[in-house]
Amino acid sequence: MDFLKSAVASAISKGPAFGYSFGDRVDVDESIWTLYNGTKRDDGSKCSIFSFDVSANKSRLPLARNAVRKLRTLRHPGVVKVLDTVETESYIYIATERLTPLSWYVKRKSLAEETLKWGLHNIAKTLKFINSDATSVHGSIRPASVFLSESGEWKLGGFDALSSMKEDDAILPTYGGLVPDSGRYMPPEVSKGGWEVMRQNPTHAIDAYNFGTLIHEVFNGSFLGSDHLGQMKNIPPSMHQSYKRLLNANPKSRMSVGQFLDQGRRLGGFFQxxxxxxxxxxxxxxxxxxxxxxxxxxxxxxxxxxxxxxxxxxxxxxxxxxxxxxxxxxxxxxxxxxxxxxxxxxxxxxxxxxxxxxxxxxxxxxxxxxxxxxxxxxxxxxxPQKMVNDKIFPQMVTGFTDVAPVVREQTVKAVLVVVPKLSDRIINGELLRYLAKTSNDEQPGIRTNTTICLGKIARNLGANTRAKVLSAAFARSLRDPFVHARNAALMALAATSDLFTEEDCATKLLPVMCPSLVDKDKGVRDQAQKTLDIYLARIRKYSQTLPDAALPSPSASSATTGAPRMGTPANDTSWAGWAISSFTNKLTAASGDIQSGSNGQATQQRPSSVPPPTTLKMEKPASLTSKTGMALTRHGNTVPSIISPDTSTGFDDADDFGDDWGGFGDDNGVSKDKEEEDPWAPTASMNTTTTAFEDKGEPDFAGWLAAQSQSKQKAKNPLPKGLAKPSATKMTRPAVGARPNTTGATGARKVVTAPKKETPKAERKKAAEDEEEGWGDAW
Missing domain, CATH: 1.25.40 (Serine Threonine Protein Phosphatase 5, Tetratricopeptide repeat)
Incomplete structure (x- = not known):
């Protein structure tokens, strides 16, 4: 093989320039040509090269030159495509499209019946063109003359003996016998009278007979001679009748390939x-x-x-x-x-x-x-990743804001597919901003899919923003009115539990998950139980690593030991005993008068209907009487202000979940601070005047709660006409001659006021639920 390549290269170097390189040799049945795989030197594209050695086959040189001439002039989609030819005294080269001999597939019987019909259909169309339009005879139809292109199409080659009946010096009558293996495929009239009889018979006669032998060989895998043409076992039954007419012994009665093609194209024909x-x-x-x-x-x-x-x-x-x-x-x-x-x-x-x-x-x-x-x-x-980041994703993001819901939903789903190809900058920036918008989409399905998407791409997010973004997104989804969105949030929390710290699990996530335990939907409740079990198990494991006790600060220790506990036995483990102890401890630690801030700020303005605060004197705890207990009961509305957690210690809901992670905090133009407020802080509708306090200052929550209770009671139960409460800050003198408003025998004037009472627990609960349901408006 190396010797042949070197010989070919030496021959090329001595002749005209040939812009193709020889590759491996391809075995072909009996032929005057040697087939090589080749490549084009300019662009490296694939090709095939037919090589003819003049010195070795000098007697067949006319056949080789005829093939070159016919391939240059005959153009048809079913004919082998020629790229270039070179002819010298020692060799002839024909560069064509990359080809594979049909005989390879025929011997292995590797082609399906439908594929064989398709290929025969292509060869029949090409032969019809040669016989009818070109008035020529191919004279060498056999598997060795048929090739498969790179597209798998059957192409006709082997134009060594192609002759036009209009030519006086046609090559076939003179050199037809030099075609390799011509005796096996020779029609009966030629075998009897020689190739000269072709001029006495129809143009299509020889090619029609050879096409019949081709049909037999491709379906049976071999052709041993004319005696075996009657065996039609493997030929499709619908083709039998036309096949026999192709092999008619009388050339004048023989069916042409064109007629065979027309028969097959008929309705229900074998080419349909x-x-x-x-x-x-x-x-x-x-x-x-x-x-x-x-x-x-x-x-x-x-x-x-x-x-x-x-x-x-x-x-x-x-x-x-x-x-x-x-x-x-x-x-x-x-x-x-x-x-x-x-x-x-x-x-x-x-x-x-x-x-x-x-x-x-x-x-x-x-x-x-x-x-x-x-x-x-x-x-x-x-x-490629660069193409996804630079060209595809910038076009893809338009789907997040499309007016058609189906486009938005499919875009959210596609994020799971495309995110492995995106850069960290795009994921933690642009992508999260768009997902923040779809998390507030008007379509509940899109909101649900956004939550699922965030849960699945959680590990692709940056470590610095991951916990903050996910906690805010899942907390919002847990308040979604759509049941599947809430369930998706719980499932996402369960899948991403390892991405949060134990402190976040205990202080941020568990509080927002607990309401799901009493969700109206059973599926949500069940999923909430499973998710909470995961988080609780993790927190229990973490708590075992913490110290058993923490040393109290010196100031707190002295303050605690300096004030005795009141009225709670040491062995009292009931809930009431614990509550009273907690309250008295808080009151003892907060001993002293409630005053304005020491920085010289003005005294807080009180409503006229609220009595001035009573100074608590805790100098003698031992002398507290039952009246002190009554005072605790009467001023029980001040307890929340004493035992409420300090919002600066991390309990601020707005700080935990309201941070803007690229759009989660921006809901219909409502700012983050207004959307999620501290549940312990007064609402914006309360007409109270606030005053800044220093560290030891204490706002008058007792007076505020009393006024708030009165305003709510008045709004809910307006007093009948004539019983309206007069202003406590301004007394109106009756007009001269007017009868004073007196009741009873003594005529003493009475002012009817609404009794003070604490805000019922049910009302406080309802207010909290109303505030929580307000999140539904954002969707």
Whole structure:
């Protein structure tokens, strides 16, 4: 082999320039040519090279020169495509498209019946053109003269003896006997009278007989001689009658290849197969209507297994891509493109499909966009990361804000597919901003899918923003009025439990998950129980690593020991005993007068209906009487202000979950601070005057709660006419002569006022629920 390559290279160096390099030799049946695989030197593209050695086959030189001349002049889609030829005194080279001999597949019987019909149909069309339009005789139809192109199409070659009946010096009558293995394929009239009888018979006679032998050989795998032509076991029954007429012993009565082709194309004929119909219609796909296009694609799906894979890549795929991009092929055509794309190599995919995909993402057609997003899993592995970040994702994000809900939803789902290809900057910046918007979408399904998406891409988020973003997003979803959104949030919390610190689990996540235990939906309650068990198990494990006790600070220790506990036995473990002890401890620690701040600020203004505060004197705790207990009961409304947790210690809901992670805090123009307020702080509708306090100052919550209680009671139960409460700050003198407003025997004037009472516990609970349900308005 090395010797042959060196000899060929030496011959080329002495002759005209030939821009093709020789590769491996390809074995061919009996032929005057030696076939090599080759490449074009300019671009490295594949080709085949037919080589003829003049010195070794000088007697067959006329056949070789005839082949070169006919291949240059005869142009047809079914004929081998010639790229270049070189002819010298010592050699002849013909460079063609990359070819594979049909005889390889025939001997192995590796082609399906439908594929054989498809190939014979192509050869029949080419022979009809040669016999009828070119008025020529091929004279050498056999598997050695038929080749498969890179697209899998059958191409006709072997033009060594091709002769025109109009030529006086036709090569076939003179040199037909020099064609290799001509005796085995020779028609009966030629074997009896020689090649000269061809001028006395119809032009198609010789090629029709040889086409019959070709049919026998491709279906049976071999052809041993004319005696075996009557064995039609493997030939399709629908072809038997026409096959016999091709082999008629009388050349004048013999069916032409053109007639055979017409018989097969008839309704119900042997050439009426989906494979052949698709081949004929695929080139006009862009011109077909929707109904015709759908019918063709349906046939294409049926024959996908019978079609050569190369034909799909080289012929069908380009037509489908043109139909999608320019011919209105739509989503169905693109789905077929993706199925074919799975059979392509990375280089083929990058050169054929990737450029079209990038252009389609810029297409404003919503149907195309949805189809692209649906098929993104099939092509994401083939797309380079740089291309996804620079070209595809910038076009893809328009779907997050599209007016069509289906586009927004498919875009959210596609995030799971595309996120492995995105850079950290895009994931933690632009992507989170768009997901923040879809988390507040008007469509509940989109909100739910956004929560699921965040749970699945949680580990792709940056470590600095991950916990903050997820806690805010899942806390919001837990308040979603859509049941599936709440369930998705709980499932996402369960899946991402290891991404939060134990402190966040205990202080931020458990408080927002606990209300789900009493959700109206049983599925949510069950999922909440499972999720809480995961978090509680983690917190219990963490708590075992903490110290058993923490040393109190010196100031707190002295303050505690300096004040005795009141009225609670040491062995009293009841709930009431614990509560009284806590309250007295708080009151003891907060001994002293409630005064304004020491920084010289003005005294807080009180409503006129509220009595001035009573100074608590705790100098003699031992002398407290039962009146002190009554005072505790009467001023019980001041207890929340004493035992309420300090919002500066991390309990501020707005600080925990209201931070803007790219849009979660911006809901319909309402700022984060207004949307999630401290549940312990007064609402904005309360008409109270506030005063800043120093560290030891204490606001008058008792007076505020009393006024608030009166305003609520008045709003809910207005007093009858005549019993309205007069102003406590301004006394109106009755007019002269007017009768004083007196009641009873003594005539003393009485002022009727609403009794003070604490805000009922049910009202406080209802107010808290109203505040929590207010989150539903944001959706």
């Amino acid at each position: 197969t989906p494979l052949i119909q698709v081949t004929d219609d695929i080139e006009s796909l862009g011109l077909k209507g929707d109904a015709e296009r759908d019918e063709l694609l349906g046939k294409l799906d049926e024959v996908a297994d019978d079609f050569p894979a190369d034909f799909f890549k080289m012929k069908v795929l380009p037509e489908l891509l043109k139909s999608v991009e320019f011919g209105g092929g739509g989503a169905k055509v693109f789905s077929t493109v993706m199925q074919i794309g799975t059979k392509l190599s990375d280089e083929e995919y990058e050169s054929q499909i990737t450029p079209v995909v990038v252009r389609l993402f810029a297409n404003p057609d919503r149907a195309i966009r949805v189809c692209l997003l649906d098929n993104l899993p099939l092509m994401i592995d083939r797309l």
